[in-house]
Amino acid sequence: MNSPVPDWTGDTGALRAEQEALARQVRLRDDFRKPLRTVAGFDVGFEDDGATTRAAAVLLDADSLAVLDQQVARLPTRMPYVPGLLSFRELPALLAALALLPTAPDLALVDGQGIAHPRRLGVAAHFGVISGLPSIGVAKSVLVGAPRMALHDMRGAFTPLRDDREQIGWLLRSKPGCLPLVVSPGHRVAMPSAPELVMRFTTRYRLPEPTRLADRLASRRDPGAGDD
DNA sequence: GCGACAG
DNA sequence: ATCTTGTCGC
Numbered sequence: 516m517n518s519p520v521p522d523w524t525g526d527t528g529a530l531r532a533e534q535e536a537l538a539r540q541v542r543l544r545d546d547f548r549k550p551l552r553t554v555a556g557f558d559v560g561f562e563d564d565g566a567t568t569r570a571a572a573v574l575l576d577a578d579s580l581a582v583l584d585q586q587v588a589r590l591p592t593r594m595p596y597v598p599g600l601l602s603f604r605e606l607p608a609l610l611a612a613l614a615l616l617p618t619a620p621d622l623a624l625v626d627g628q629g630i631a632h633p634r635r636l637g638v639a640a641h642f643g644v645i646s647g648l649p650s651i652g653v654a655k656s657v658l659v660g661a662p663r664m665a666l667h668d669m670r671g672a673f674t675p676l677r678d679d680r681e682q683i684g685w686l687l688r689s690k691p692g693c694l695p696l697v698v699s700p701g702h703r704v705a706m707p708s709a710p711e712l713v714m715r716f717t718t719r720y721r722l723p724e725p726t727r728l729a730d731r732l733a734s735r736r737d738p739g740a741g742d743d
Numbered sequence: 744g745c746g747a748c749a750g
Numbered sequence: 751a752t753c754t755t756g757t758c759g760c
Contacts, residue, residue: 561750
C-alpha cells in the first residue's frame with residue numbers, strides 16, 4: 516500500500532487530475548470479510564496552529580465494539596485546507612496512523628466524504644484506494660449534492676444524496692433530533708451497504724463509535740490519557 | 744460575475 | 751479544523 520501524496524506547489528489542477536485517475540480505481544461492490552471481525556475509525560486534528568497534523572486510528576471489535584487498540588500519528592502539515600482537495604492534506608497522517616495499528620481493520624470508517632465528492636474521491640475513498648482497505652466516508656456536512664427527499668426524524672432513517680441524477684451517498688439520521696450524517700461508500704463497499712454498516716456501529720451518539728472515538732483522540736479530547 | 748465550499 | 755460559556759431541548 517504505497518503511493519505518496521504529491522508535494523503542494525499550489526497547482527490544484529494537477530491534484531484534481533490525480534483524483535480523477537484514482538477515482539477510476541474505486542470499487543463500489545461489497546468486498547470485505549464477512550462477518551466483520553474488526554472495524555477502525557480514522558480522523559484528523561491539528562496542533563500548533565495547524566503546523567502539526569495529528570491523525571488518530573481506533574481499532575474496535577466489530578461485534579462488541581470493545582477498543583482493541585488506538586494510535587496517534589503526528590506529521591508536519593504540508594498543505595492548507597482547500598475544499599475538494601482535503602485528502603491530500605490529511606492522507607499522509609491517516610496512513611501513518613493506520614501503519615501503527617497492530618493489524619489492519621476489516622473495514623475503515625473515515626471522517627469525511629467517500630465518493631460524495633466533486634470528482635468522486637473524498638478522503639475516505641482516497642484512503643481506501645491507497646490502503647486497499649474497504650472504507651466508508653462519514654461526514655458531518657454536505658460537500659456536494661442534495662438530499663432527494665425529506666428525512667424522517669427517526670433513528671436509522673436515510674435518504675439518497677444526489678448530484679444531478681447520480682446517487683453519491685446518503686443522509687443518515689444516526690440520532691433523533693440531530694443533524695444527519697453524510698454517509699458514502701469509500702472503496703470496496705456497495706452503496707446500499709454504507710448506511711447499514713454505519714448504523715451497526717452507532718450506539719447512543721450521533722457519530723458511530725469508531726469515528727467518535729477517533730475524533731476525540733485526534734482532537735485531544737481523550738478522557739483519560741493525555742497524548743499518544 | 745456571484746455564491747458554495749468535507750475538515 | 752480551531753477559538754470558547756452558557757444555554758436550549760429531548
